[in-house]
Amino acid sequence: MSEDQDKFIADVVEKALQGDMDAINNIEDRVTRSKAKAALVKAKREAKAAATEDTSKSEESKTEESAPVEKSLSEKVAACLNEKFPNSLESEDVNGHIQMKDKNWFEIAQYLRDNLDFLFDSLQCVTGYDFGENEDLEVRYNLHSMTHNHAIEIRIKTDRNNPKVPSVEQVWRIGDWFERETYDMYGIEFEGHSNMTRILCPEDWAGWPLRKDYETQESYHGIVVQKVKDGWE
Amino acid sequence: MGILENRFQDNVVVASMDKLLGWARSTSPWFFQFGLACCAIEMMATAASRYDLMRIGMIPRSSPRQADVMIVAGTVTMKMSLRVKKLYEQMADPKYVIAMGSCATSGGPYWQHGYHVLKGVDLVVPVDVYIPGCPPRPEALIEGLLKLQEKIQADRPLTKKIA
Numbered sequence: 001m002s003e004d005q006d007k008f009i010a011d012v013v014e015k016a017l018q019g020d021m022d023a024i025n026n027i028e029d030r031v032t033r034s035k036a037k038a039a040l041v042k043a044k045r046e047a048k049a050a051a052t053e054d055t056s057k058s059e060e061s062k063t064e065e066s067a068p069v070e071k072s073l074s075e076k077v078a079a080c081l082n083e084k085f086p087n088s089l090e091s092e093d094v095n096g097h098i099q100m101k102d103k104n105w106f107e108i109a110q111y112l113r114d115n116l117d118f119l120f121d122s123l124q125c126v127t128g129y130d131f132g133e134n135e136d137l138e139v140r141y142n143l144h145s146m147t148h149n150h151a152i153e154i155r156i157k158t159d160r161n162n163p164k165v166p167s168v169e170q171v172w173r174i175g176d177w178f179e180r181e182t183y184d185m186y187g188i189e190f191e192g193h194s195n196m197t198r199i200l201c202p203e204d205w206a207g208w209p210l211r212k213d214y215e216t217q218e219s220y221h222g223i224v225v226q227k228v229k230d231g232w233e
Numbered sequence: 234m235g236i237l238e239n240r241f242q243d244n245v246v247v248a249s250m251d252k253l254l255g256w257a258r259s260t261s262p263w264f265f266q267f268g269l270a271c272c273a274i275e276m277m278a279t280a281a282s283r284y285d286l287m288r289i290g291m292i293p294r295s296s297p298r299q300a301d302v303m304i305v306a307g308t309v310t311m312k313m314s315l316r317v318k319k320l321y322e323q324m325a326d327p328k329y330v331i332a333m334g335s336c337a338t339s340g341g342p343y344w345q346h347g348y349h350v351l352k353g354v355d356l357v358v359p360v361d362v363y364i365p366g367c368p369p370r371p372e373a374l375i376e377g378l379l380k381l382q383e384k385i386q387a388d389r390p391l392t393k394k395i396a
Contacts, residue, residue, distance in 0.1 A: 201349065202312040209348055216348045220311045223356055225348075 097153040126178035128186035167193040185210035259385035261290040265300030269307025272334040272368040279371040297323040308336040
């Protein structure tokens, strides 16, 4: 009897799992019906646990496989530039930023702005950098895409004694003032800029204030710039 | 007032011309607002209703030609110093200058390393009153203005100066 009952319950549960709840509900014997329902709940729980185990396993294996394939944005851009503009990168090493040569910078900037994969439509900052005496100067561009919401940094080194970098004023209009400020503070000339003059300091200011070897001038229009400050510290 | 005393009716006040001029000048020194940095905020607060500079007869003016006092409120850069001088020269005599805050008096926090900051506005224009502070509170500014009024009042414009 009990063997028959067990077989019957297993049958009904099987049916219920496939969507036919009437098979259980139509059992006339109350005890058998409750046994069948309990068996159904158990079966469902087991099925669920098995399913989650399956998915977690498959996810793990997925991340393990795809991790080395996934590239950072800088690497993608660098690879793309290397293909499109050979010899434009200073080094293949991409460590959070792209080190470039100044060759073709204007065309590359246009490409980065217009390429649908990157769409860097916003030049967020242009910074100068001084590596110290007898070392190079550097210009750093921070690009951001409003559409894709991603950003990269591009660095271009230039000679200290004759610092010249192509201007991107015509690519991003904000570059106008950014480049003038960089020129004002570091003396880096941006070739092709429509108005390469100082922006903050007076036009007749001598020297480039943010260079490491800058020396404060002694007087400006007859006004003495005090250098010796005794009895103050 | 010696012989003039009690010779006129009560609604007539007798004073020397010199003194009268000094009094008139000192009670309405309109100031040229010269907001260059954070001190300008304190200057605005002083002129606003809580401290109410109108009590001592001072109104901010935006043109050097209408002003008697120039309150240099803030950091004066080298580039600005030439303009400060030019604006001072455009003011009508008699004119006075107040250096408000550390920057205007001595260069303040830019004393040591500020390559572009004028180390005190007195290198460019003559200063009558210095007000220390970074920035000075409105009370301090008012005290400075009262000191300036004392100074103006002590002026005797008609008296021949002995060299």
